Amino acid sequence: MRKQLRLSGSGGQGVITAAIILAEAAVSEGKQAVQSQSYGPEARGGASKSEVIIDDEKIFHPHVKAPDFVLAMTQKAADKYYSDLNSDGVLILDDDLVPNSPQFKNIIRVPITKLAVEKVGKALFANIVALGVLAKITKLVDFDTIKKSVAHRVPAHTVEQNMLALQLGFDAVK
Amino acid sequence: MLERSYEKFFRQNRLPHLWCPGCGNGIVMKAIVQAIEKKSGWTQDNTIIVSGIGCSSRASGYMDFDTLHTAHGRAIPFATGIKLARPDLNVVVITGDGDCTAIGGNHFIHGCRRNVDLTVILFNNNIYGMTGGQASPMTPLGKKATTAPYGSIDRPFDACKLAEAAGATYVARSTAFHVQHLVKMIEDGLDNAGFSFIEALVQCPTAYGRRNKIGEPAKMMAWMRDNAVMKNVWDKLPDDKKIGDKFPIGLFYKAETETYDEAYHHVIEMAGGAAK
Amino acid sequence: MSARLMQGNEAVAEGALKAGVRFFGGYPITPSTEIAESLAKMLPQVGGTFIQMEDEIASMGVILGASLTGKKVLTASSGPGISLKQELIGYAAAAEIPVVIVNVQRVGPSTGQPTAPSQGDVMQARWGTHGDHSIIVLSPWSVRESFDLAVKAVNYAERFRTPVILLMDEIVGHLRENVELPETVEIYPRRTPKISRAEGYEPYKPDADLVPNVANFGEGYHIHVTGLIHDETGFPVGSPKITREFIKRMHEKINIAADEIIEVHEEFMSDADYAVVSFGGTARTAYEAVLNARKRGVKVGFVRLITIFPFADKIIAELAKKVKGIVVAELNYGQIVNEVERAAAGQCKVQLCAKYDMTIFEPEEIEAAIDEVSGNA
Numbered sequence: 039m040r041k042q043l044r045l046s047g048s049g050g051q052g053v054i055t056a057a058i059i060l061a062e063a064a065v066s067e068g069k070q071a072v073q074s075q076s077y078g079p080e081a082r083g084g085a086s087k088s089e090v091i092i093d094d095e096k097i098f099h100p101h102v103k104a105p106d107f108v109l110a111m112t113q114k115a116a117d118k119y120y121s122d123l124n125s126d127g128v129l130i131l132d133d134d135l136v137p138n139s140p141q142f143k144n145i146i147r148v149p150i151t152k153l154a155v156e157k158v159g160k161a162l163f164a165n166i167v168a169l170g171v172l173a174k175i176t177k178l179v180d181f182d183t184i185k186k187s188v189a190h191r192v193p194a195h196t197v198e199q200n201m202l203a204l205q206l207g208f209d210a211v212k
Numbered sequence: 213m214l215e216r217s218y219e220k221f222f223r224q225n226r227l228p229h230l231w232c233p234g235c236g237n238g239i240v241m242k243a244i245v246q247a248i249e250k251k252s253g254w255t256q257d258n259t260i261i262v263s264g265i266g267c268s269s270r271a272s273g274y275m276d277f278d279t280l281h282t283a284h285g286r287a288i289p290f291a292t293g294i295k296l297a298r299p300d301l302n303v304v305v306i307t308g309d310g311d312c313t314a315i316g317g318n319h320f321i322h323g324c325r326r327n328v329d330l331t332v333i334l335f336n337n338n339i340y341g342m343t344g345g346q347a348s349p350m351t352p353l354g355k356k357a358t359t360a361p362y363g364s365i366d367r368p369f370d371a372c373k374l375a376e377a378a379g380a381t382y383v384a385r386s387t388a389f390h391v392q393h394l395v396k397m398i399e400d401g402l403d404n405a406g407f408s409f410i411e412a413l414v415q416c417p418t419a420y421g422r423r424n425k426i427g428e429p430a431k432m433m434a435w436m437r438d439n440a441v442m443k444n445v446w447d448k449l450p451d452d453k454k455i456g457d458k459f460p461i462g463l464f465y466k467a468e469t470e471t472y473d474e475a476y477h478h479v480i481e482m483a484g485g486a487a488k
Numbered sequence: 489m490s491a492r493l494m495q496g497n498e499a500v501a502e503g504a505l506k507a508g509v510r511f512f513g514g515y516p517i518t519p520s521t522e523i524a525e526s527l528a529k530m531l532p533q534v535g536g537t538f539i540q541m542e543d544e545i546a547s548m549g550v551i552l553g554a555s556l557t558g559k560k561v562l563t564a565s566s567g568p569g570i571s572l573k574q575e576l577i578g579y580a581a582a583a584e585i586p587v588v589i590v591n592v593q594r595v596g597p598s599t600g601q602p603t604a605p606s607q608g609d610v611m612q613a614r615w616g617t618h619g620d621h622s623i624i625v626l627s628p629w630s631v632r633e634s635f636d637l638a639v640k641a642v643n644y645a646e647r648f649r650t651p652v653i654l655l656m657d658e659i660v661g662h663l664r665e666n667v668e669l670p671e672t673v674e675i676y677p678r679r680t681p682k683i684s685r686a687e688g689y690e691p692y693k694p695d696a697d698l699v700p701n702v703a704n705f706g707e708g709y710h711i712h713v714t715g716l717i718h719d720e721t722g723f724p725v726g727s728p729k730i731t732r733e734f735i736k737r738m739h740e741k742i743n744i745a746a747d748e749i750i751e752v753h754e755e756f757m758s759d760a761d762y763a764v765v766s767f768g769g770t771a772r773t774a775y776e777a778v779l780n781a782r783k784r785g786v787k788v789g790f791v792r793l794i795t796i797f798p799f800a801d802k803i804i805a806e807l808a809k810k811v812k813g814i815v816v817a818e819l820n821y822g823q824i825v826n827e828v829e830r831a832a833a834g835q836c837k838v839q840l841c842a843k844y845d846m847t848i849f850e851p852e853e854i855e856a857a858i859d860e861v862s863g864n865a
Contacts (some may be wrong), residue, residue: 052694058493058664060493060795061493061664062493065491065492065493065666066492068491070663070665070666071493071664071666072663072664073493073663073664073665074659074663074664075662076603076604097665098772098773098775098776099772099773099775099850100659100663100665100769100772101773101848101850103850158727160690194674223710226723255707256710257706257707257710257817258706260705260706262553272712273712273714273723273724276710277708277710278704278705278709278710278711279710279711279713280712280713281712281713281714281715281716282549282552282557282579282715283549283575283576283579283715286545286546286549286575286576287540288509288546288549288552289513289545289546289547289548289550289553290549290550290552291553292539292546292549292550292553292621293513293549293550293551293552293553293554293555293556293557293561294553294554294556294557295553296511296537296539296554297511297537297553297554297557297558297559298551298705298706300706301557301706318542318543318546319542319545319546319549320544322541322542349755367727408680416722430682443538448575476532476537476539479532480532480535482532483529483532483533484533485531485532485533485534485535485536486535
């Protein structure tokens with residue numbers, strides 16, 4: 039069953055890393071995954087978007103159309119990237135950074151960045167909180183697999199904080 | 213009669229060379245092989261001659277080593293690749309004033325900066341000789357060239373000061389007139405582990421001397437004799453004597469700093485690839 | 489080995505390393521930088537050398553110098569950088585120095601759209617440097633194939649002593665997907681002299697395959713290497729005969745092996761009335777377009793150029809005899825379509841499906857072109 043995700047925000051928020059970890063987790067469970075990205079020429083501050091397709095079959099065309107899930111970490115990203123969502127899809131918004139919800143029926147608001155700052159200590163962990171949120175909502179990959187992928191990808195001395203961030207995101211969705 | 217032991221360093225079947233009668237390039241080319249001859253451990257099999265494009269850069273074709281006649285201005289990057297790939301080889305670069313300081317200027321300063329263990333000898337004839345006498349970045353102010361028919365208004369580089377400022381660890385100058393001194397300057401450059409730069413003034417009677425009415429080759433060499441001042445004397449000269457065409461020759465700068473290939477060897481050790 | 493997620497650019501670095509590349513010189517440029525970054529880390533781990541040079545020209549120069557000592561070498565860049573490298577790509581062709589140049593294409597001309605995908609450098613890959621010369625150009629469509637073609641590019645560079653261009657695009661360069669890489673690959677070793685200096689060795693004397701066995705520097709052969717037209721001794725000569733023979737041999741050493749070098753991926757061709765010809769990242773979309781059209785009953789086949797140059801003249805000529813129409817899908821204003829038209833020589837309709845707006849094709853756009861050529865529109 040093909041599932042398509044779009045993770046968006048601004049450069050430096052780590053949405054591309056979150057997408058890579060999600061795709062890595064899917065691959066380690068034996069699924070097919072492609073991850074692509076587009077961003078401004080600068081490494082920081084520009085608009086940032088990454089797309090993930092997960093399937094049991096081989097994936098050719100890598101571009102996401104009618105995504106099942108869109109994560110938006112800024113108002114600009116929310117306004118720009120929600121419109122082609124699958125009508126049954128889910129729009130996930132950072133509660134503080136996206137004050138105005140776009141007109142869409144299925145929206146989940148989570149204080150992603152706030153959780154990262156207040157509970158983990160740095161906004162830097164917002165992408166991993168978001169990954170926990172996505173794990174809970176999408177149910178595409180087992181949460182334990184995602185934990186392993188996060189531990190594998192992040193610097194060794196930050197594993198504990200990242201695990202906390204991941205769990206916070208996972209628990210923030212009821 | 214002196215033994216012409218240096219002759220073995222030349223590809224006799226490639227001679228005579230293409231340089232004009234009276235040209236200074238042959239003097240410097242010979243000085244290079246005489247300097248190499250004095251270096252124990254430097255052989256024709258483990259020494260590579262790399263040149264750019266221009267009159268001086270044709271020297272590589274006459275020298276019996278592995279020789280590389282590169283593209284215009286690019287001798288130093290090629291030489292860097294040879295040295296880093298085979299640090300056991302000795303690499304000598306032959307270049308000209310246009311090749312090294314115009315089209316190859318960026319490579320020159322970055323070669324100095326990295327302190328790759330190369331010896332670069334710039335044959336400075338103050339002009340583009342091969343193409344018939346256009347102005348180079350080392351054509352003196354007011355001198356005529358086919359592209360500066362009213363005299364050059366572009367301020368020239370002092371390539372030695374440039375090399376020192378950019379990080380070369382051996383910088384010297386000599387001339388085609390001061391042959392023994394020139395050999396010594398090159399020899400000491402070969403000895404230096406790091407980026408060594410030697411500017412060798414050469415006369416170009418055809419494209420520079422004639423146009424600037426400096427006269428016959430012998431007169432151009434007499435000009436070198438009369439105006440070159442040894443560094444130790446130059447340093448003691450009051451500023452009001454450092455005038456006219458006077459210029460210093462000798463060793464200008466020497467420093468000991470880790471070479472690029474030594475530094476990269478540490479990178480390999482850190483990465484765990486030393487045994488591979 | 490189990491599957492893992494890997495990026496196309498990273499797979500190029502892995503492939504190059506596996507093929508024996510031990511020297512990389514480069515300059516940072518989007519979207520190729522990951523190749524340099526990967527090799528900066530990996531090369532010293534195997535005792536190899538990575539160097540970031542002062543510019544793109546120096547990056548070519550440094551690897552050509554290293555190649556002359558016997559190292560297998562690589563550089564990687566994108567449009568603006570590839571334009572600068574052309575000078576020494578020509579040198580590598582003339583002096584017959586093995587070298588692989590990766591071009592991860594982005595939108596041009598000039599600085600263009602630095603992070604957006606394009607396939608606009610196809611003809612530059614063939615003819616970018618001045619003068620008659622021959623060259624090999626390979627283009628992968630997947631992460632695994634980026635690895636495989638990196639290996640192949642290195643082997644071809646060594647075998648034919650020629651520059652080889654691995655023509656990536658941003659689509660594949662930045663794409664991450666499942667990949668399983670082989671533990672070992674076939675390696676073409678550096679060619680070596682067959683006779684000694686004393687026996688009259690000449691570095692540029694061609695072997696039976698028209699490729700010379702040029703000695704490495706530092707092995708006592710005292711060879712001379714130049715970008716001037718030279719005879720078999722390696723020394724420059726101003727002779728019309730030598731010039732003619734040299735330019736001819738440079739082309740023929742590739743031409744006589746063309747059938748072996750040219751690789752084309754075909755699917756759904758047995759009953760096809762129409763075909764979509766594509767390459768690189770665009771072929772992934774073309775494949776879905778063909779699948780979709782097939783579902784609608786259109787008898788269309790899939791033809792993907794893996795080797796871009798030498799161009800698959802014979803295969804396209806055969807194809808043109810067989811089908812009624814060909815769609816050429818490429819992410820540019822129309823480049824490879826001219827090669828297809830030339831090879832098809834009027835035997836069938838050739839329809840360009842071009843796109844040049846920073847975005848990749850959607851399958852529907854290629855399907856529309858299929859419908860147009862097949863009269864279903």
